[in-house]
Amino acid sequence: MHLLRQTLTFSLFLIWSWAIHVSANELSTVEQKAATCFVCHGDKGKSDNPQWPSLAAQQSVYIVNQLNAFKSGKRINHVMQAQTSKLTAEDINNYGAYFAVQQAAKAGGDLALGKQGKDKATVCLGCHGSSGEGNGEFPRLAGQHPDYLVKQLTDYKNGSRKNDAMQAIAGNLSEEEIKALAAFFGTL
Numbered sequence: 601m602h603l604l605r606q607t608l609t610f611s612l613f614l615i616w617s618w619a620i621h622v623s624a625n626e627l628s629t630v631e632q633k634a635a636t637c638f639v640c641h642g643d644k645g646k647s648d649n650p651q652w653p654s655l656a657a658q659q660s661v662y663i664v665n666q667l668n669a670f671k672s673g674k675r676i677n678h679v680m681q682a683q684t685s686k687l688t689a690e691d692i693n694n695y696g697a698y699f700a701v702q703q704a705a706k707a708g709g710d711l712a713l714g715k716q717g718k719d720k721a722t723v724c725l726g727c728h729g730s731s732g733e734g735n736g737e738f739p740r741l742a743g744q745h746p747d748y749l750v751k752q753l754t755d756y757k758n759g760s761r762k763n764d765a766m767q768a769i770a771g772n773l774s775e776e777e778i779k780a781l782a783a784f785f786g787t788l
Contacts (some may be wrong), residue, residue: 618728717784
């Protein structure tokens with residue numbers, strides 16, 4: 601079922617990619633190339649779909665590392681692996697730089713639940729920055745869709761996404777704590 605959903609998503613992506621019309625006079629060369637990312641990750645990386653992360657204001661190093669991980673197969677996602685397969689090192693570095701300078705998105709979230717998550721967030725802020733803005737190789741959490749963050753933390757917790765530190769942290773969180781943390785970061 602999961603593979604079928606990814607295949608359908610990729611097919612829709614291809615259709616949408618063909619439908620994008622970008623004028624050379626309107627966008628820089630890097631932005632023209634990055635426009636393929638806009639289909640899932642939103643205009644200039646501001647995702648309006650909770651299934652996909654916002655890339656706007658994301659850490660450049662983090663984006664580069666993730667794109668390289670998808671390209672090498674170290675991180676598995678069939679759509680992203682297809683998208684990165686033909687990217688050059690220069691393309692990947694340019695994408696990281698492009699999205700890093702875009703204005704941050706703010707997804708919003710349940711404020712009351714976010715207040716509960718604020719107390720638990722100190723464990724996250726040490727690596728992800730004092731305001732969740734990210735820190736080099738550690739991604740920006742501030743402004744991400746709560747549903748996206750819940751999915752990522754759940755994937756770390758169940759081991760389907762690999763990172764020893766994140767698996768240890770997420771493994772100690774209850775489902776309610778995960779939702780509260782996600783709501784907190786979504787409201788930043």
